Amino acid sequence: MTLSAHRRLLVVLWGILGVLLVALTAAVTALLWNGRSDALAQGEARVKRFAAGAEVGMNRALLSLDVLLASTEEMLHADTSGRASFDAVGVSGLLRGAARQNLMLRYVALLDETGALLAASVPREGLRSVSLPTGFLAAAMSQAVPTLIVSQPQMSALSSERVLYVARPLRLDDGTPLLAVAQVPVEALVSVLLQGQGVPEIEVTFERTQGQLLLGVDASQGAAEPVRLAAPALHEEAARANLADAWLAPARLSGEPATVFARPLLYQDLWVTASLPQALALTGWRDGAVTVLAGAVLLGVSLILAGVFATLYSRRMHHARQVEARSKALLDQVVDAMVSGFMLLDARFCIAQWNQRFEEMFPWLQGTLAVGLPFRRVFETMVHYHLPGAHAQDKRDWVRARMARQRNPKGTVELRLPDGHIVQVTERATPDGGLVIICHDVTDLRQAAAEIEHLAFYDQLTGLPNRRMLLDQLGKACAGAERAGTLGAVLFIDLDNFKTLNDTLGHETGDLFLKQVARRLVASVRAGDLVARLGGDEFVVVLASLPADAVQAALQARSVAQKILHLLARPYQIAGQTHHGSCSVGAALFGQVPQTAAEVLKQADIAMYQVKTNRGNSVCFFDPAMQVAINRRARLEADLQAALDADQFLLHLQPQFSQGGTMMGAEALIRWQHPERGLVPPAQFIGVAEDGELIVPMGRWVLRTACQLLARWQGQEGLSTLSLSVNVSARQFRQPDFVDLVLQQLQHTGAPAHRLELELTESLVLEDVQDSIAKMHQLRTKGVRFALDDFGTGYSSLAYLTRLPLHRLKIDQSFVHHLGERHIDDVVVQTILGMARNLELEVVAEGVETQAQRDFLAQHGCDMYQGYLFARPMPVDEFEALCTAPAVPLP
Numbered sequence: 001m002t003l004s005a006h007r008r009l010l011v012v013l014w015g016i017l018g019v020l021l022v023a024l025t026a027a028v029t030a031l032l033w034n035g036r037s038d039a040l041a042q043g044e045a046r047v048k049r050f051a052a053g054a055e056v057g058m059n060r061a062l063l064s065l066d067v068l069l070a071s072t073e074e075m076l077h078a079d080t081s082g083r084a085s086f087d088a089v090g091v092s093g094l095l096r097g098a099a100r101q102n103l104m105l106r107y108v109a110l111l112d113e114t115g116a117l118l119a120a121s122v123p124r125e126g127l128r129s130v131s132l133p134t135g136f137l138a139a140a141m142s143q144a145v146p147t148l149i150v151s152q153p154q155m156s157a158l159s160s161e162r163v164l165y166v167a168r169p170l171r172l173d174d175g176t177p178l179l180a181v182a183q184v185p186v187e188a189l190v191s192v193l194l195q196g197q198g199v200p201e202i203e204v205t206f207e208r209t210q211g212q213l214l215l216g217v218d219a220s221q222g223a224a225e226p227v228r229l230a231a232p233a234l235h236e237e238a239a240r241a242n243l244a245d246a247w248l249a250p251a252r253l254s255g256e257p258a259t260v261f262a263r264p265l266l267y268q269d270l271w272v273t274a275s276l277p278q279a280l281a282l283t284g285w286r287d288g289a290v291t292v293l294a295g296a297v298l299l300g301v302s303l304i305l306a307g308v309f310a311t312l313y314s315r316r317m318h319h320a321r322q323v324e325a326r327s328k329a330l331l332d333q334v335v336d337a338m339v340s341g342f343m344l345l346d347a348r349f350c351i352a353q354w355n356q357r358f359e360e361m362f363p364w365l366q367g368t369l370a371v372g373l374p375f376r377r378v379f380e381t382m383v384h385y386h387l388p389g390a391h392a393q394d395k396r397d398w399v400r401a402r403m404a405r406q407r408n409p410k411g412t413v414e415l416r417l418p419d420g421h422i423v424q425v426t427e428r429a430t431p432d433g434g435l436v437i438i439c440h441d442v443t444d445l446r447q448a449a450a451e452i453e454h455l456a457f458y459d460q461l462t463g464l465p466n467r468r469m470l471l472d473q474l475g476k477a478c479a480g481a482e483r484a485g486t487l488g489a490v491l492f493i494d495l496d497n498f499k500t501l502n503d504t505l506g507h508e509t510g511d512l513f514l515k516q517v518a519r520r521l522v523a524s525v526r527a528g529d530l531v532a533r534l535g536g537d538e539f540v541v542v543l544a545s546l547p548a549d550a551v552q553a554a555l556q557a558r559s560v561a562q563k564i565l566h567l568l569a570r571p572y573q574i575a576g577q578t579h580h581g582s583c584s585v586g587a588a589l590f591g592q593v594p595q596t597a598a599e600v601l602k603q604a605d606i607a608m609y610q611v612k613t614n615r616g617n618s619v620c621f622f623d624p625a626m627q628v629a630i631n632r633r634a635r636l637e638a639d640l641q642a643a644l645d646a647d648q649f650l651l652h653l654q655p656q657f658s659q660g661g662t663m664m665g666a667e668a669l670i671r672w673q674h675p676e677r678g679l680v681p682p683a684q685f686i687g688v689a690e691d692g693e694l695i696v697p698m699g700r701w702v703l704r705t706a707c708q709l710l711a712r713w714q715g716q717e718g719l720s721t722l723s724l725s726v727n728v729s730a731r732q733f734r735q736p737d738f739v740d741l742v743l744q745q746l747q748h749t750g751a752p753a754h755r756l757e758l759e760l761t762e763s764l765v766l767e768d769v770q771d772s773i774a775k776m777h778q779l780r781t782k783g784v785r786f787a788l789d790d791f792g793t794g795y796s797s798l799a800y801l802t803r804l805p806l807h808r809l810k811i812d813q814s815f816v817h818h819l820g821e822r823h824i825d826d827v828v829v830q831t832i833l834g835m836a837r838n839l840e841l842e843v844v845a846e847g848v849e850t851q852a853q854r855d856f857l858a859q860h861g862c863d864m865y866q867g868y869l870f871a872r873p874m875p876v877d878e879f880e881a882l883c884t885a886p887a888v889p890l891p
């Protein structure tokens, strides 16, 4: 949150609080004001009620006194005619009677105009005189219209209580003015004023218009004796306010602000007033108001406190957010300043953060990355760059593998990016279940390391591995060959006469020459082989994974060596000039016995030295026995070539019989009629012929000879129905013109194609199934038939059997030999027979030597038999004689 947003929040908060406080204040004020007005109105009503009651009471009291005093005049008229005839005793008696009617007064007296006591309702001994307040007598007597007049209160000499006098002037019949006076204790009038209610709060007065207070009852003093009014006279008030209604003014006695109500009495100038000080009127309201105010204040304070707390909290939050924002900004800065690519994933493996460097390292992710993006999507994008041409399924597998590895981060891995960069990726789980990915570009580091390694392990001139690398690799190859039971060979190559070339033409030319030699050497070996430069004019070639058979291995090594001899002997073009060179090659096999690299190298070196001493440009093996074998092989090859030229080969035929014992055909088997060694069996030369190209012309000879036989047999009794089987080698069958060759031979000789059967092996067919099927079909349509030779030793798979246009299976002799001896062979033969029956193929069992083998085969439905039990392979004329003889001997 920004600073201004934070401020706005506070302003809104306090604005709301302010409005709430103002509303609270207004409500409380209104409530209090209304309450106050109500209290005042109630007070006014009370004051009015009270004043009205006092008015009625006082009027009644004064009227009763007035009536009593006035009635004495009538009594006097009836009793006395004038001053002279005044009978004080009689009048006193009358007065006593009258006074008894009014309980309020103490006594009634008659005074003359001087104030002398004439008569009284109390005995003369008790009352000698009546001491009226000063001026009262004169005021009473001087009235124009005689009426009741009330004195100021004063202390009674008689009863020592406060009293006031009520008087009314009288006249005797003779006109003598008298004054009838009644003494009334203040207390009696007070109880009239208070109407027995004893309400202390209301101040009650009995006063004259002009401002003399006659009686006053104060809330605090009760019926005390206030002497003066604390407020202006009523006539003054009347000038200001309407006395018919209550008005707000100082209370009549205490002078406190009060609601005042005055009522005039029946007698002129006399008033009763009631004042309720506002302080008292508002007592109840004030108590309530205090509660309300207290509540309101509490609420207000709570609101303010809440505001304060909210402000403090907000400030603290704001501060915390600022601190967090600052530290995040700092982190961002740090992360962006990192030289490493950085990415943070959350617990769901979605992107939480990454830096600029990360995008620079993986430019193809630009535009893809987004906060919250599942990392799987990153992989899905990356895979298009890492495996551009791959299948969709491979891409999916890649993504899945990456995801799986990411779920279980295992420290650091190195990625080679499509743009050639090498990135070290470190993945670490975070405590919250997420992942931190750090990518470090180590391209330069690796390049430097590679360069250092190159300097240490490669020859600077030719770029070939140097001696150190050679020893290392050769050591590994030796150990590997020994472990795997295979063989390898080291060819030690030394250039002949290089020193002379170097000395005469200069080092530069020598260097260029060496470079060309290196290139030729590399071109002469397979990808898995190693070419190294030992220094000077010495090179070494390591051939790995040669056949396990030592002679075979040596032959292959020799063939490579010869290729090298041939390549290096070709002319060199250096600086526009042609040069010639040759080399000496020493060879040593490894893997036969435990040996170190240095030992093997030494042997090859020794062999090379031997070549050098024989004037170079040749190859020699270190192992003498090996050398003998090699030499023999070489001689055999040469001899075979010569034998072909000299037509020393011939065919023997081995008959094949049906179940019933009829001869059905024969297999043609080659023999070599050697001038010195006699008849050589094919096992001794077919392999050699197959290794080189010799097998092709040899196979061609067999095929031609077989076709000639078939052609000759046509129309001959006992021979014309026979088929002839010819073995075909892989290399021969693979010749592109094989089909044409067979068809040509058939055509040239005129042999019936359907009598010719070609024997192929499983491994031959499987070497290139498509090519095999195509060739077999082409020949099959011309009538040539096919048998699968040595069946059971290879894959024996139904899947391809059904696709081949086969006529026969030949159960391999190894199974037939052990029939009845090895249970497993019984089962294999039974299975082959069952399988062939299902595929409607004929089965020939070869190598049948015993009757038991024959019986077993017959019992399980074998169609044809070939073996020593019936006949050995025999020369052609012998065979033909056998067939054309009248009776064929049957075993």
Ligand code: C2E
Pocket (backbone or CB within 6 Å): 654, 668, 669, 670, 681, 682, 683, 686, 699, 702, 727, 728, 729, 789, 790, 813, 846, 847, 848, 849, 866, 867, 868, 869, 873
């Ligand atoms: P193969 O095709 O399996 O020929 C059958 C071999 O078993 C023949 O040996 C045959 O003399 C021998 N044999 C026949 N019946 C019996 C028997 O009852 N017991 C025993 N122990 N052996 C029996 P051979 O003639 O020495 O031929 C050996 C192999 O040389 C042949 O095996 C074939 O693979 C190859 N071969 C022979 N002639 C030719 C040929 O003209 N061209 C090609 N490419 N290979 C040939």
Ligand code: CA
Pocket (backbone or CB within 6 Å): 667, 727, 759, 789
């Ligand atoms: Ca055969």
Ligand code: CA
Pocket (backbone or CB within 6 Å): 789, 790, 810, 812, 813, 846
């Ligand atoms: Ca065979």
